[in-house]
Amino acid sequence: MLRAALHTFAAPAVAYRATHNASPVITQAPVMALRAAARRPTRAHAAATDEASDLMMDNAMYCYQCEQTAKGTGCTTVGVCGKTPETASLQDLLTYSLKGLACWAHFAAQQGLDVPTEVYSLLNAATFACLTNVNFDDARFKEYILHCHELRGQLEQALSAKGVAGAPPSPALPFFDLLAHPAAWKPDLAPLPTEQLVHVGKEASLEHRRHLLDPTLLGLHETINYGLRGLAAYSHHAEVLGHRDADVDAFLAEAYAFLCSEEALDLGKVLAMVDATGAAGLKGMALLDHGNTSKFGHPTPTPVRITPKKGKAILISGHDLQDTYDLLAQTEGTGINIWTHGELLPAHGYPALKERFPHLVGNYGGAWYRQQKDFAEFPGAILMTTNCIVEPRKSYEDRIFTTGEVGWPGVGHIDGQMGKTKDYSALVSKALELPGFEWEPEESEAKFVTTGFARNAVLGVAGEVVKAVQEGNLKHIFLVGGCDGHEPERKYFTAVADKTPKDTLLLTLGCGKFRFYDHDFGMLPNTQLPRLLDMGQCNDAYSAVVVASKLAEVFGTDVNGLPLSLDLSWLEQKAVIILLTLLHLNVKNIRIGPKAPAFLTPEALQVLVDKYSLKVTDVKHPGDDVQAMLAHQLLLEAHVRSDAPPLPDIPAGALPSLARLEVYCPGMRSTVPRGWGGSPRTLPALQHLSLRLGLQGSLPAGWSLGFRRLRSLTLIALEQPAEATRALPAAPGRGGAGALPAAWASGFLMLRALHMNGLGLSGPLPPAWLEGGSFPSLAVLDLGDNALSGTLPPRLFAALPKLERLRVLSLDFTSNRLSGTAFPQDWLVPGAMPALGDVLLGRNPRLSGTLPARLPWHNLHTL
Numbered sequence: 099m100l101r102a103a104l105h106t107f108a109a110p111a112v113a114y115r116a117t118h119n120a121s122p123v124i125t126q127a128p129v130m131a132l133r134a135a136a137r138r139p140t141r142a143h144a145a146a147t148d149e150a151s152d153l154m155m156d157n158a159m160y161c162y163q164c165e166q167t168a169k170g171t172g173c174t175t176v177g178v179c180g181k182t183p184e185t186a187s188l189q190d191l192l193t194y195s196l197k198g199l200a201c202w203a204h205f206a207a208q209q210g211l212d213v214p215t216e217v218y219s220l221l222n223a224a225t226f227a228c229l230t231n232v233n234f235d236d237a238r239f240k241e242y243i244l245h246c247h248e249l250r251g252q253l254e255q256a257l258s259a260k261g262v263a264g265a266p267p268s269p270a271l272p273f274f275d276l277l278a279h280p281a282a283w284k285p286d287l288a289p290l291p292t293e294q295l296v297h298v299g300k301e302a303s304l305e306h307r308r309h310l311l312d313p314t315l316l317g318l319h320e321t322i323n324y325g326l327r328g329l330a331a332y333s334h335h336a337e338v339l340g341h342r343d344a345d346v347d348a349f350l351a352e353a354y355a356f357l358c359s360e361e362a363l364d365l366g367k368v369l370a371m372v373d374a375t376g377a378a379g380l381k382g383m384a385l386l387d388h389g390n391t392s393k394f395g396h397p398t399p400t401p402v403r404i405t406p407k408k409g410k411a412i413l414i415s416g417h418d419l420q421d422t423y424d425l426l427a428q429t430e431g432t433g434i435n436i437w438t439h440g441e442l443l444p445a446h447g448y449p450a451l452k453e454r455f456p457h458l459v460g461n462y463g464g465a466w467y468r469q470q471k472d473f474a475e476f477p478g479a480i481l482m483t484t485n486c487i488v489e490p491r492k493s494y495e496d497r498i499f500t501t502g503e504v505g506w507p508g509v510g511h512i513d514g515q516m517g518k519t520k521d522y523s524a525l526v527s528k529a530l531e532l533p534g535f536e537w538e539p540e541e542s543e544a545k546f547v548t549t550g551f552a553r554n555a556v557l558g559v560a561g562e563v564v565k566a567v568q569e570g571n572l573k574h575i576f577l578v579g580g581c582d583g584h585e586p587e588r589k590y591f592t593a594v595a596d597k598t599p600k601d602t603l604l605l606t607l608g609c610g611k612f613r614f615y616d617h618d619f620g621m622l623p624n625t626q627l628p629r630l631l632d633m634g635q636c637n638d639a640y641s642a643v644v645v646a647s648k649l650a651e652v653f654g655t656d657v658n659g660l661p662l663s664l665d666l667s668w669l670e671q672k673a674v675i676i677l678l679t680l681l682h683l684n685v686k687n688i689r690i691g692p693k694a695p696a697f698l699t700p701e702a703l704q705v706l707v708d709k710y711s712l713k714v715t716d717v718k719h720p721g722d723d724v725q726a727m728l729a730h731q732l733l734l735e736a737h738v739r740s741d742a743p744p745l746p747d748i749p750a751g752a753l754p755s756l757a758r759l760e761v762y763c764p765g766m767r768s769t770v771p772r773g774w775g776g777s778p779r780t781l782p783a784l785q786h787l788s789l790r791l792g793l794q795g796s797l798p799a800g801w802s803l804g805f806r807r808l809r810s811l812t813l814i815a816l817e818q819p820a821e822a823t824r825a826l827p828a829a830p831g832r833g834g835a836g837a838l839p840a841a842w843a844s845g846f847l848m849l850r851a852l853h854m855n856g857l858g859l860s861g862p863l864p865p866a867w868l869e870g871g872s873f874p875s876l877a878v879l880d881l882g883d884n885a886l887s888g889t890l891p892p893r894l895f896a897a898l899p900k901l902e903r904l905r906v907l908s909l910d911f912t913s914n915r916l917s918g919t920a921f922p923q924d925w926l927v928p929g930a931m932p933a934l935g936d937v938l939l940g941r942n943p944r945l946s947g948t949l950p951a952r953l954p955w956h957n958l959h960t961l
Contacts, residue, residue, distance in 0.1 A: 153276065153300060159183040160305035162696040163324050164230040165669045166583050170693050174305075179231050180489045184296045188239040189228045191299030193323065195246035196224055198280035200354030202253045205266035205281075207348060211256060217249050218347035219516060222337060225330035225350070227503040230670035231466070231486030235505030236292050243295065244288055269360045273310050276301035280358050317697040318368050319357055321674070324697070325375040326353055328675030332382040332637055334503070335484070337516065338420045339389035346385060349378040376682030379675040383640035390419055390448070397447030397550040397634065403460030404616065405545045407435060410534035411478030412525060413462055415439035415469070417635055418483035419448065421501060421520070425481065426455040428522050434529050437462040439472070440486070440609050444634035447550025461547070465582035465609040473498065477536070479529040481512075481522075485670065497532065499525050547615050551605075551631035553641035557648055562627055563603075564652055567661070571601060571624045574728055575662045577642055579606040579633075580676075581669030582613065587692040589613075591667050593720035599728070604629055605645075608636035610667040639676045643683065654851065654878075655810060658686045659758060659786045663727035665689045665715065681710055687757070689723065691715025711755075711783070729755065744768035745789075750779040758786040764816045767792035775801030775808075785848075788812040793857060796836045802845025809848055809875075815856035840864040843872035851878035862888030 157174035159181075161167065166178045176182060181189075200221060203213050224242040227233040254265075268279035277283055277298075287295060300306065308316055333346050353375060361367045391397075410433055414422055422445050426436055436458050438445050443461045445451055451458055463472030466486035473480055473494045480498040487506055490498050501512040501520060514520035538544075556563075566572035576598050578591055595614040598604050601623055606615065611632055619629040633641045646657045653660065668677065668690050680688060687710075694703055694714045706712040716723050745761070745768040759781070770793060774780060785807050793815040805811075838859055843866040846852075852873075859881065866872060 154306050154309040155300060155303070156309075157305055159186040160303065160308060161186050162304075163320070163327075163671060165581075165673075165693055165695070166585065167696050171696050181234060184292075185234055185236055185239065187296045187299030187303060188236055188243070188292075189299075190303040191295060192224060192239055192243050192246070193228060194277065194280055194283075194299075194302035195243050195250075196221060197354045197358050198283055199246045199250045199253075200351040201266040201268075201281035201358055202250050203351040204348075204355040206253050206257055207351070209257060209260070209262045211253075211260060211262070213253070213351075214249075215342075217253065218342075218350070219337060220245055220249060221347070221350050221354075222330045222334040223503055225327055226334045227505075229327045229331055229485055229672070231488065232484065232503055233505040234487070234489075235507050235511075236296075237507075238505045240292050240295060247284075247287060266355065267359065271358070271360070271363070273307045273316075274358075275310065276306070281355075314699045314702050315363075315365060315368065317699050317702060318365070318372060319362065320697045321678070321695075322353060322357060322368070322371055322375055324671040324674045325372070325379065325678045326350060326675075327671035328673070329375065329379055329382045331484070331672055332379075332386045332675070335417060335637070336382075336386040336389040338418060338502070339386075339393055340517065341385055341389035341392075343381055343385045346378055346382050349374070349381075353378075372678065373682055375675070376678035376680075379679035380640070380643070380682065382675070383637050383643075383679065386637050387640045391554075394419055394423070394451055395449035396554040397444065397552040398449065399548055399555055400447045400452060400550040401546040401548050402438075402443060402446045403544055403546055404462070405460070405539050405543070406535040407459050407538045408535050409459075410434040410529050410532070411437055411476070412529045413437045413439050413473070413476050413478060413480045414442055414483060415466070415480070416483030416485065416502075416504070417441045417637070418502065419445055419451070421481070421483040423451060424519050425522050425525070426451065426458055429457065429526060429529075430455070432526060432530070434478075434526065435459040435534070437476075437478075439463050439469070439480075440466050440612075441635045442483075443547075443611075444549050444552075444632065444638070447552065447634070464612040467582060467584040478532050478534050479525050481525055497528050499528075545616070547632075548628065548630075549632040549634070552634050552638055553644040556605075556631060556633070556641070556645045559627060560648060560652065562625060563649065566622060566625050566627065567653075569624070572603060572622060573599065573661065574602040575605065575660070576602060576665065576727065577605040577607075577662065578614075578665045579610040579636075580608045580667040581636060581673050582609045582667060583669045583692075585692060587717040588667060590692060590715055590717040590720045590723075591665070594665055594724055595619075597721050597724045598629075600629070602629070603627065603631065605631050605633055605642060607633040607638045607642065608667075636672050636676065639679070643680070646685075655786060656850075657683070659809065661758070663687065663689070665691075665723070665727070667691060668695075681706070681712075684710075687711045687713065687727075687755075689713045689715050689727075692717045726755065729753075745771045745791075747771060747773040748780055750777060753781060755783050756781055757783050759784060760786075760788040761791060762788075763791040765792075767794060769793070769795035770798055770813065772798040772800065775804030777804050778806055780804060783807060785809045788814075790814045790816055792816055797839050797842075797854075797857070799839040799841040802839070802842040805846070807848055808846060810851040810853075811846075811849060812851075812853040813855075813857060814853070815858070837861040838864050838867065840866040843867045843869065846873060846876075848875050849873060850875050851880075852876060853878070853880040855880065855883045857884055859884035859886055862886065 159177070160172050160174055161177055161181065162172035164179065167173050168175075168178055173181070173186075177186065199217065203217050203221070206213050220242070224246065227238070227242060233239070266281040268282040271279070274280070285298075287298075290298070304320070311319070329346065330350060333343070333350070336342065353371060356362060356367075356371050412425065412429065412434055414425055414436060415438075419442075422436075422438070422442060429436060434457065436455070438458075438461045440463070446458065446461070462476060463469065467488070469486075469488050470491050474491055476494075478497070480494065482498065482500045482504045483502055484504060487500065487504055490506060490509060495509065499510045499512055500506060501514060505511060510524065512520055512522060512525065563572065576594070578595050578598075582588060591610055592613040595604055595606075596617065598619075600620065603622060604619060615630070615632065617630075621627060622629050633645075646660060646662060649662075650657050650660055664680070664685070664687070666673070666677070666688060668674070674695070677688070677690065690712070691714055698706075703712075744766070748771075768791060770789070774787075775798060781804075784805060786809060787805070788810075789812070793813060797813075836859070838861070843864065863886070
C-alpha cells in the first residue's frame with residue numbers, strides 16, 4: 099500500500115536541497131549522485147580507540163523516535179524520557195550491532211542454515227530494549243552489544259562448518275562512513291570500558307547519519323527501524339508466553355539487513371519495506387493475541403476496583419501477562435494483594451487470572467507518566483515488567499524492581515531465562531516489610547471501572563450492534579486511545595471522548611484510556627450496551643481490527659465504509675507499528691496526535707495525507723474534530739411528505755470529506771441527481787452512496803467519471819406509502835430508468851458492489867459492460883426487480899475478472915425478462931468462477947434449460 103501511496107517519490111533515491119527563504123524541495127537523483135552528496139567518502143573502520151576527526155556531531159545526541167521529543171523535532175542534550183547522551187550512543191551502537199547480526203542471520207537462512215532460536219530471541223529482546231522508556235541501564239546495553247557480536251561469530255563459524263563460503267553483502271554506503279559495514283565490522287569490544295563504547299557509538303549515531311542522508315529518506319529508514327522496535331516488543335512478549343512466528347522472526351532479520359543494503363537508497367524499495375513492516379505488524383499482533391488468549395482465555399467484561407483495599411500490596415506495571423501470572427502464583431497464601439498499573443489493567447479480564455487468583459484485587463493509579471506520584475503514594479513493592487519506566491524518586495527507589503528487558507541504573511533487577519519461571523522472592527520479601535494499605539472505603543463507596551471488551555466480547559454482541567445501527571440507536575463508533583503522555587495537549591483526547599454524542603459507542607485501548615476511563619458515559623439508548631468499551635492494551639489494536647473487519651463484512655462494506663473513526667494518541671514505537679499496520683490494511687481517515695512524528699518530513703507526511711487521508715489532531719479544537727469525524731458520513735433517514743421537493747444539487751466543495759451518503763425516504767419522489775456525480779469536485783471523497791426512495795428517471799451517464807472513489811452504489815426505488823399517495827394524482831410507476839448507461843463501463847474503477855433494484859431498467863446488458871477492463875473491481879452485481887431483457891451474457895465473468903478473484907460474490911438477476919438458457923456453457927467451465935457464492939435468477943419466466951448435473955462453483959451457497 100505505502101509503495102503505491104508514495105509513488106510520487108518512486109525513484110532510485112532522493113536528494114535534499116533547501117533554498118533561501120523557501121521550503122525544502124525533494125529532487126530526484128540517481129543512487130550514485132546521492133552517494134556523492136555524502137559529506138565524507140566511506141572509509142574502512144579504524145581501531146575503535148582512534149579519534150574520528152570527521153565525526154559530525156552538532157549535538158550531544160539526537161533522538162526523535164517518540165512523540166514527546168523536544169520541541170517536536172528531536173532531543174539533542176538529554177531525552178525528554180530521561181535518556182542520557184551516553185545511553186543514546188549505546189543504543190545507536192546496539193542498533194548497528196543488531197544490523198550486523200541480522201545480516202548474518204538473513205544470509206545464513208538464505209544458505210539453508212537453521213538459524214538458532216537464540217539469535218532471533220536476542221534480535222527481539224535487544225531491539226525491544228531500545229524502545230522508549232524501557233531500558234536506561236548502560237551496563238545492560240553493553241551486555242546486549244557483546245552478545246550480538248558473540249552470536250554473529252557463532253553464525254559465521256556454523257556457516258564455515260557447513261562449507262558455505264563468503265559472507266553477507268557489505269556495500270559501501272554513505273551512511274556507514276566511519277565504521278565498517280555492519281556485516282563486516284568485527285571489533286574486539288569486550289576489553290573496552292563503557293565510556294569508550296559510548297565514543298564508538300557516536301560513529302554510528304543518528305546525530306552523525308542525519309548529516310549524510312536526505313531527511314526524507316533518513317526518516318523513512320527510521321520509520322522502518324521504529325516499526326521494528328514495536329514489532330520486536332510484541333514478538334518478545336509472545337515468546338515469553340511460549341509462542342513464536344518464524345515469519346516474524348525472519349522478517350526482523352530481513353528488514354535490518356535491508357537497511358544495510360544498496361536497496362536502502364532506492365526510495366521505492368524503502369517504501370515497499372515500510373509497507374512490509376506494517377504487514378509483519380499484523381502478524382506480530384496476531385501472534386501476541388494468540389499467546390495471551392490461548393494461555394489465559396479470552397477476556398470477558400469485568401469490573402475492576404480502583405479504590406484501596408486493606409492488606410500488604412505489590413503493584414505490577416507494564417504489559418506482561420506471564421509475569422503477572424507467575425507473581426500471582428508466588429504470592430498465593432502470603433496475604434499480599436496484587437494491584438495492576440497502567441497497561442496491565444486489562445489483565446483483570448482474562449479468566450485464567452481473575453478466576454484463580456482472588457488476591458488480584460484491583461488497579462491502582464493512572465497512565466505511566468504519572469508513576470512518580472502514583473508509586474510514591476503506593477504503600478507496597480513495585481514491579482516493572484515492560485515499558486514505561488520513569489526515573490524513580492528516592493521515596494520508592496528501594497522498593498521498585500525491574501524484570502525482563504526493563505532497566506534503570508541502581509534499581510534491583512529480577513533476572514530470568516526464556517521459558518523458565520522467575521524467582522520473585524526478593525519482591526515478595528520487600529512487600530511483606532511494607533505496610534500496604536491500612537484503610538479502605540466502605541464497600542458501597544468503592545469505585546470500579548470495566549475492562550475486558552476484547553474482540554470476542556464485542557463480536558459476541560455484534561448482533562446488538564447491528565440492530566442498534568438499523569434501528570437508529572447507534573449512529574457512529576469512535577476508537578479513542580493509544581499511548582498517553584504528559585503534555586497538556588493530550589487533554590484533547592479527554593475532550594473528544596466527553597464530546598461524543600450519546601448515540602455513539604466509544605472504544606478505547608492502551609493507556610490513553612486513563613484520560614476518561616472513569617467517566618460515566620452511560621448506556622447506548624434503547625440497548626443493553628455500555629457506551630464505553632475498553633478493548634485492552636495497545637497491542638489489542640488487533641482486536642479493534644478484527645472487530646472492524648467483521649462489522650464491515652456484516653454491513654457489506656469495507657472498514658472505510660463503516661461509521662467508524664479512529665482517533666489515536668501515540669507516544670512510542672508500539673504505536674508506530676500499529677499505525678503502519680493500519681496503513682498496510684488501507685484504513686483511512688485516521689487521526690494521530692497530539693503531534694505528527696518528527697521523523698516524517700512534511701513531504702512524506704503529505705503523501706500519507708493525500709493517499710490515506712491521515713490527519714493530525716486539532717488539539718485546540720477537539721469539538722471540531724468530533725464534528726468532522728461525524729461529518730465523514732451523512733446518514734439521512736426520514737419519512738417525508740410525497741410532495742416534498744426532490745433531492746437537491748450539492749455545490750462543488752460543500753462536502754469535501756463526505757465518504758458515505760445514505761438517503762432513506764420512502765415518502766419522497768425524486769430523479770437521480772445528475773449533478774452529484776457530474777464532476778469529481780462535487781463529492782470528491784465519496785466511497786459509498788445509497789439512495790432508497792421513490793426514484794424515477796434515467797441514470798446519469800456522467801456519474802462514472804465524477805465518482806472516482808466510489809466503492810458501493812445502491813439505488814433502490816421504493817413504493818410510495820399508500821397513505822401518502824391517496825390524495826395525489828396518478829403518477830408513473832417505479833423506475834422508468836431505461837437502459838443501463840454504457841458509459842459506466844469506462845469509469846467506476848474502484849466500484850466493488852452495484853445494487854440497482856426496482857428502477858425499471860430495460861434492455862440487455864450494454865456490450866460495453868462486457869468488454870475486458872470494464873468494472874475492474876466489481877464483486878457484487880445486483881440488478882434484480884427490473885425489466886432487463888435479452889440473454890444471460892456467456893462471457894460475463896471474462897469481462898468482469900474481479901468477480902473471479904473475490905472470496906464472496908453475488909449475482910442477482912431476479913425478476914427480470916431475461917430469456918435463453920439459464921446456465922450458459924461458459925459459466926460451467928471448471929475454474930471459470932471459483933469464488934461464486936450466490937446466483938439468483940428467479941422470476942425470469944423466459945429462461946429455460948435444465949439444471950446441470952454438476953456445478954463447478956465450489957463456494958456456491960445460494961442458487
